[in-house]
Amino acid sequence: MSSAWDVTLSVRPPRAVFLDFPLNHETGKAGDSPLQRRILHDALRAFEALWAPGQMLCLPYVWDSKDRTWEGKDYGPDFTPYGVGKSIQEGYAERRLRRAQD
Amino acid sequence: MPRSVASDVFRIEIPVPFKLGHVNGYLIIGCDRLEGHRGGIRRRPGSHRGVDSLLRKPCALGISRLCGGASAIRGRGSNDVSVHLRGQRMPIAYIRRTRERYAHYPPYHWVINTDAPWTPLPKPLKDCRLALISSGGFYLKDHPPFKDNDASYRLIPKDAHSEDLRIYHHAYRDDDPDRDPNCVFPLERLRELEATGVIGELAGYAVSCVTLYSPRREIEERAPKIIAELQAMRVDAAFLVPV
Numbered sequence: 009m010s011s012a013w014d015v016t017l018s019v020r021p022p023r024a025v026f027l028d029f030p031l032n033h034e035t036g037k038a039g040d041s042p043l044q045r046r047i048l049h050d051a052l053r054a055f056e057a058l059w060a061p062g063q064m065l066c067l068p069y070v071w072d073s074k075d076r077t078w079e080g081k082d083y084g085p086d087f088t089p090y091g092v093g094k095s096i097q098e099g100y101a102e103r104r105l106r107r108a109q110d
Numbered sequence: 111m112p113r114s115v116a117s118d119v120f121r122i123e124i125p126v127p128f129k130l131g132h133v134n135g136y137l138i139i140g141c142d143r144l145e146g147h148r149g150g151i152r153r154r155p156g157s158h159r160g161v162d163s164l165l166r167k168p169c170a171l172g173i174s175r176l177c178g179g180a181s182a183i184r185g186r187g188s189n190d191v192s193v194h195l196r197g198q199r200m201p202i203a204y205i206r207r208t209r210e211r212y213a214h215y216p217p218y219h220w221v222i223n224t225d226a227p228w229t230p231l232p233k234p235l236k237d238c239r240l241a242l243i244s245s246g247g248f249y250l251k252d253h254p255p256f257k258d259n260d261a262s263y264r265l266i267p268k269d270a271h272s273e274d275l276r277i278y279h280h281a282y283r284d285d286d287p288d289r290d291p292n293c294v295f296p297l298e299r300l301r302e303l304e305a306t307g308v309i310g311e312l313a314g315y316a317v318s319c320v321t322l323y324s325p326r327r328e329i330e331e332r333a334p335k336i337i338a339e340l341q342a343m344r345v346d347a348a349f350l351v352p353v
Binding site for chain 2: 045056
């Protein structure tokens, strides 16, 4: 699975599936299990649908049809990867799932 | 601002030759043998109907609609291609964004492979044992956490509960995976697909790791160990989700 098509085409895995979502959502949106299931279902088709090495199947899912501002932000100048720096300063403290803390 | 741009030209910066094509309206990128294919995507009896209907629809990535018109793509087959898009944008070029973001660091050496390995799927997916591999930094709460640039990996049992998963990753925005690991580590969804028979079986353990900056260390240190784990589990196919 990939959401960075240039990186993936450069690496050239045998079979690739592209999903045009922000990074870290390669198999869907958080909390939307029907969407995740559909994306996985379609992605797994690549195992049987692609017929030659290095091909990339592009899935037609759209993150937000009305608002494409994420495309300007994701990994752009103002993008701050969550936890970078802070986790290093804290000596790689264990990061806990928020659900687990409840 | 106009609602749609009549025609835009985008330069695709990919350091390897690639081609664009589509089969049944499904965009497929990057294959040397794309133009030689005449048969369309093979549809097995009993395969997922949703995907089959999807195969007949135009792909929403944008350039798919233009793939049918050869005039839309100049320099086809080279690594320096201009694509004319009508009211559509190219997906984000992360290599360029990374270069701009870390302009004051020594340039990162991206892995550039000019060809891809290939092993045919030995049997239909509904009979295959599939392993999930993630670089999302997931581990179980009683595992030791990962570190930055860590060449180790963790084995996560296929029946692990999401509540028992932890994330350590130094380089990605993990608030959504933190809330729902399935958006990058779809263990629960794959269990469902196993139950409904889409995949034959989910391998006993999923493999999880974090990013290594050095491709050499990945190839020499970690990948052989992960391959040995997969072979020990007698896996037929691996589903990789890099972050």
